[in-house]
Amino acid sequence: MQADNGSALDGGAVLANVEKIRPLLREHAAEGEAARRLTEPVVDALRSTGVFRMAMPAAWGGPEVDICRQIEIIETLSRADASAGWCAMIGSDSGFYSGYLDDAAARSLYPHLDAVTAGWVSPVGTLDVSDGGYRLSGRWSFGSGVTHADVIVGGARVTENGSPRLLADGTPEARIAMLPAAQWQVLDTWSPLGMAGSGSHDYAINDAFVPAENTWVYGQSYRSGPLYRWRGMFVVNFFGVPVGVALDACEVAASILDGKLLMPEMTPARNEPYVRADIARARAMVGAARSYVYDTVGTIWSTVVAGDEPSLEQRAQLVGLFAHTVSECRTAVRLLVDTVGTVAIQDGCPLGRQMRDLDTIAQHVVAKRKMWEWAGGMYFGQDPPLPFL
Template sequence: MTKADSRAALDGAAIRAKAGEIGPLLRESASEVEAARRLTAPVVDALRSTGVFRMTMPEAWGGPELDICTQIEIIETLSRADASVGWCAMIGSDSGYYSGFLDDATARSLYPELDAVTAGWVVPAGTLEVCDGGYRLSGRWSFGSGSTHADVILGGARVTEKGSPRTSADGVPEQRIAMLPAAQWQVLDTWNPGGLAGSGSHDYTITDAFVPVENTWVYGQNHRSGTLYAWRGMFVVNIVGVPLGVALEACDVATGILAGKVSMPEMIPARDEPRVRAGIARARAMVGAARSYAYDTAATLWATLEAGDEPSFELRAQLAGCFVHTVTTCRSAVQLLVDTVGTAAIQKSCPLERQLRDLNTLVQHILGQTRVWEWAGGLYFGAEPPLPAL
């Protein structure tokens, strides 16, 4: 066991408390992180110290194997300080899920420490050419959030043999996900958005790299038992913590600004204006309602899996709808707050300005897009969506 893993065990309460303790550092570093378009080294070190990256590591390895609602709370806490930090924590903590798709010996070799960070995406943007003992991997992937500080990077790929796609007996093209140490990949400087700028979601590439067969897996084939690993889409559920944390912080920021603002030209305290009071109340209700629905849905999913049952189509529909509802509602609430605060909210020195940009970017994620409403509706009628995680 490494020195890092010999520390006193970090449970959910301890990780949540530590996430709150580094809040001042994260707020102070937010502008620097945004300008760097990646998490800075002090911020990454602070995150590692909280134990957030080990949230999904199995108890058999000494990890906390946290329930999904506790994970959401921790991501929410970090996202209140900086959305990019919360996003990278959410992505980087997938190590426990992804390592479970490998046999234990291979996984332990790839993840010698519990706080190892994983980046990458399962989209089949590359090719795995069959060779002796494994494959040769080449390709380029987008949206490698946290890739600049990752320890392990993965990429989905189509399997080819002698240059031709390999198919199953029923003619379906074979796809696998490959995992290798981050040092074997090249991160390209491509990420320069308006929001979530500090997430370092650059493109990444690899060319003709050998991948042992044991370092690849097929989506959904988990080697681990336990509630946390029982549902193939569990790794995306804690995404709701990011918009919730951002919107909750925005509510507090807006209230603080308006408490000391004098409205022009009436020269009256803004807090006494009916439109201001209504705006604050509506925004807080929107965020509170979205938060309740998100936690209720996640808790229902967890209870279903704890009972040994498969999520029903109705529960999966609720979950899919919950994703897009949470993201879009939080964005709408923060837009309302910006409109209520007025010109003070458009200054770059005001956290609301960045919070709205962050949520505008987050809405473009596949789980925040309006087509997810259609997929959720289809699930209510028993139709499988094109996204396997739902």
């Protein structure tokens, strides 16, 4: 199922649609965790909302949703199931990635607006120069959503006659290749403690021809709208996942504690001062992190809408925000787990799954300590090593 290409979906309509499917996502969360991929009803439901077309351009009939509304949409999905929110966040990159190709190549890969993209852009594969393009080989990890993708991407080092091809400054050339999902092999490797439903398996390809027009490098988008002007915009809707998970965890914990008796006192947990204080602290931590997200991203969005490039200081704030948001949300949920107690560690308790999900998200490259270090360097005028920051 997919949203009608002729429908006039905008960000508000997509948000309203994802609100409607939250009960279904909750219902299938445990099944997806066990299967280590999103269930088919969940994928169909996500397609039907228009979430995967969020970043598709208006010129194609897409909604071209502003980045703050995108975060809100991903946040709403993640309140129901982190893996569904994560896969929606990854899958909706189609609108960004298609903008790095000329229109003919992009429309060939994306014949409908709700096509899902998956894959990783790190240059771990090889693109060997060939007539009209390249021969692509390699194996990539953390391919969130590859089990239901329509297009898969892979970053690769360019080689020619068996040797790395160098750029003018002497550094090895790297490009990102895009091919239909049917040409890739999905490897059954994803067996984590958290985010299991995201289906982030390894994927591979061997000596496949990639037309030159199906490859790209950062900073060469064919589109001019504010959503595409700054190369790092495609990673910004990430914030919706940890914030959404933590917001729902606050509600889950409060619901559990509202009906719990403390042992051995046999007194209602909701009347205990430390319980009340912990609930208030957790909500304040998550709320503060959320406000900082929308404040920072809103400022950057205003900058690009005005036609300007985000300043180094604005980018530094954003880079530090990735690690900060995950850290604050994770700390808040861990506080809630400790406050709830043994109920939280029982199989099937949503709070336990949310803690595992945030522990896993915290291992992502944009949530690691390195981001703090890079953000600090940026405040001193030094660019970070990742091209999309």
